[in-house]
Amino acid sequence: MSTFSPRKLLLAVAAPVLALVVAFLVTSAILLLLGDPVVEVWQTILSWPKPRQLVQIVNGATVYYLSAVAVAVGFRMNLFNIGVDGQYRVAVFAGAAFAGQAWFPGPLNVLLTIVVAMVAGGLWASIAAYLKIRRGISEVISTIMLNAIATGVVQWLLLKVAVKQQGSNTISTKPIPESSQLSGLGLIPGATNKVYTLILLAVLVGVLYWFVINKTRFGFDLRATGRSESAAVASGVKVPRMVVTTMIASGALAGLIGMPLLFGQDHSYGTTFQAGLGFAGIGIALLGRNHPLGIAAAALLWSFLDVQSNALQIRAGVASEVVFIIQGVILFAVVIAYELIRRADVRLEQQRVARELSATRSDAPTPEGATA
């Protein structure tokens, strides 16, 4: 019996598949109830995307992936960083303001901006970490509050540094110099648009996340704390320090979320910058079970649904917001399914252990000569 038994794989895949089926049924039922064209909706969503849309899907997934990994780091030690949204805003604003100054040439500017963004995200997250370990304030509450504060702070600072764009009401930070803009990778043939260069950053983050969590001592302490804080304490883990480190790591990763958008698309931070990415990350991390590949699959699915729903209004005459229902139901279903499957797994394994032990016992001669 190995760690990668077919049984485990089956159990791992069963829940998301089940959740997708449930989401399909529930959404269909809602559409039917409201008299919307069910068939057209699914035809639109499930049609094979055009190359241009494929690029959009991959790009969307890249950003989602970074967001979900930022959340997942906390989840692995039962730390609910709901504040990824605020952290990425603060970070991308700091990064954009820094990059716009063009103090450093081309690629170096990109690298240093990424560092600035990570530091900004980490610092913002450290407020919640401090409140948790010094004042015992739940990180869920404090990060939600900090999200609201982040919105205000960034808006206020933006007004101070903003340049007005010609012929529009939007304001933004100073655009980054052309030498630091990343034009993208032509990965998908036939598409006029390009995949974010910083997809490479997402891949790197995924590999590092896997390595640190699964292979290092720090990762072991982190997972042990997540599974049982009391056992971790008894084993010598300094839990407050773990809370601070993990929260800051999560915030620093959140700082990366806006980078592909900043360098590959927007080139500045302004009022039109994509919002809500941090919240999507929570759902995607849940769906992907905090696993580096699972999150990738979940991020692609989320982005796929986003992009495919754009055409709903035109092709099926249904508001594209119907996709939120699908995404929401998937999440509900998957959380329930995971818990059911986890319990089933525990029970099955207990039974299997008992069965295998009783089998080996009856095979073995009983030295005591016991009579039953």
Place this chain on the structure above:
Amino acid sequence: MANKDIGFKVRKGTVHAIVGENGAGKSTLMKILYGVQRPDEGTIQIDGREVHLHSPSDAIAEGIGMVFQHFQLADNFTVLENVVLGAEKLHGIGEDARAEIRRISDDYGLDIEPDALVADLGVGARQRIEILKVLYRGAKIIILDEPTAVLVPQEVDELFDNLRELKSEGLTVLFISHKLDEVLSVADSITVIRRGTTVDTVDPSSVNARQLAELMVGAELPTPQTEESTVTDRVVLRTEDIVLAGVGTGRNVLDGISLTIHAGEVLGIAGVEGNGQAELVEVIMGMREPTSGLVFLGDTDISDWRTREIREAGVAYIPEDRQRHALLLEAPLWENRILGHQTEEPNVRGFIINAAGAKADTERIVKEYDVRTPSINVKAGSLSGGNQQKLIVGREMSHQPKVLVAAHPTRGVDVGAQSSIWDIIRQARRDGLAVLLISADLEELIGLSDTIEVILRGRLTGTFDPDTVTAEDLGAAMTGAASGPEETR
């Protein structure tokens, strides 16, 4: 299969004991009787009528009540509130309920005041509330799961008086235990379970404890018996006047604890639970900062060291609650082997977890310490309590410890595992280990210790020589009674 071919009959108005090793299937049987788990085959009959129990509420409806080992009471509620919780429909939550509780308490001699706050009550009283709870819900058959595990001898006697009272009122009591003397003293009939099947049902007057234990394990009865003293004069662990202030203005949880343990010495701490033992262990292990006082390992002051440094320095630790403090239940055995020794060979190489090394060493522990498991990849939570504990003991003994801090090392484990854990402690003692043994099992303390200290309300109140002390003397000292009770088994 946890259980197969379990068959026994319980007569109305008797105390029927079920004994067996942990992992023998007692808990599974209880779950089936209480409707938590459904049997794959077989039937349960009450008064000759077959019943199907799908849930605890079915069991309650059939008049089966369960008193769990761990009390399920809200401390900040009164007795009345605890009793009516979830059973508000029976007699309301007011005067009727209060009258009913008084009636039950008087009828069965439970001596419970409905308006007392649970937080103010002792362990014995809490247990009686649990019994009252099931009676209140109309139970005619009461299942008690290891009810004496948390009681001192005097309280055990009181409990047994209560059980006899229940019996005389025509109720039926199913009493699960592995303390055989107790079973023999209170039961009218004893069913022995081994490896998921009923071995025999015997009459307590026809067997003695040794015969019963042999039925239970199919082997000879282990006895904790120290050999000649191995105590040296080399001090290994010493605490100096440890004080831990209570929350708020309450009395100190630990009040001037000074201990000395030498190489080759087992120092036993006897005490009713909640008198500071857990806190003392946490202070020594660096998990809790004392208000004042010092801890020395050899000549080194380790008072300010963190848990990890203390463990690295050679203090092995068997926590009192293995599920909460010693294991990651949902992690495989080999990851549990790493737990507590995340910085030590063979678990890590630098900052990287050495999975291969940890796995190989887990295989060794499984073999050497007889951990019964099909594989080192199964989750720790899938093993029985005894096997979990053997894994923990094996892990802790694998890093050349100088000191072993063992809190209730054989609590809730089967007789087989118990005797092998005792053997390991004895062997370690011969090899010059200093052992701090905290236990509620007085026979274990008397049998293993070189010295016994009694802890009461955070103070060490007496030193006893295990060769001359009796369980009753210890019990009296533990409760602070001036002299021991006269009546013994």
